[in-house]
Amino acid sequence: DLVFPGQRRGKPLSDVALSKALHLAAGTKDVTVHGLRSTFRDWAADTNACLRDVAEAALAHAVENKVEAAYRRSDLLDQRRSLMEEWAAYCRGIA
Incomplete structure (x- = not known):
């Protein structure tokens, strides 16, 4: 199974979604x-x-x-x- 599943079954989280999650978690876009x-x-x-x-x-x-x-x-x-x-x-x- 995927650690970070996307919205489509069997597909990983998109790179854009992963970047957005990282920015939200870090509280900055400098990551x-x-x-x-x-x-x-x-x-x-x-x-x-x-x-x-x-x-x-x-x-x-x-x-x-x-x-x-x-x-x-x-x-x-x-x-x-x-x-x-x-x-x-x-x-x-x-x-």
């Missing part, structure tokens, strides 16, 4: 989805919260090397779940 993703990636690297592959999978980045991609079978879901819990705690000021 971007790319900036949020970049902040997450920097945090993951700076804190050594996870392996590089886990952070990249969390951002839904594709493996560019076709040979490596052919052998990578795991979605790393359990590790990504743990990572997102750590990120959520950091964002809430708990960690």
Whole structure:
């Protein structure tokens, strides 16, 4: 299932809707989805919260090397779940 479902069944939230939600949550238009993703990636690297592959999978980045991609079978879901819990705690000021 989608984390952020759109209004059409089986479709994700549009990029415009996601940007609007981010602006409303932040209380400013001086934020971007790319900036949020970049902040997450920097945090993951700076804190050594996870392996590089886990952070990249969390951002839904594709493996560019076709040979490596052919052998990578795991979605790393359990590790990504743990990572997102750590990120959520950091964002809430708990960690």
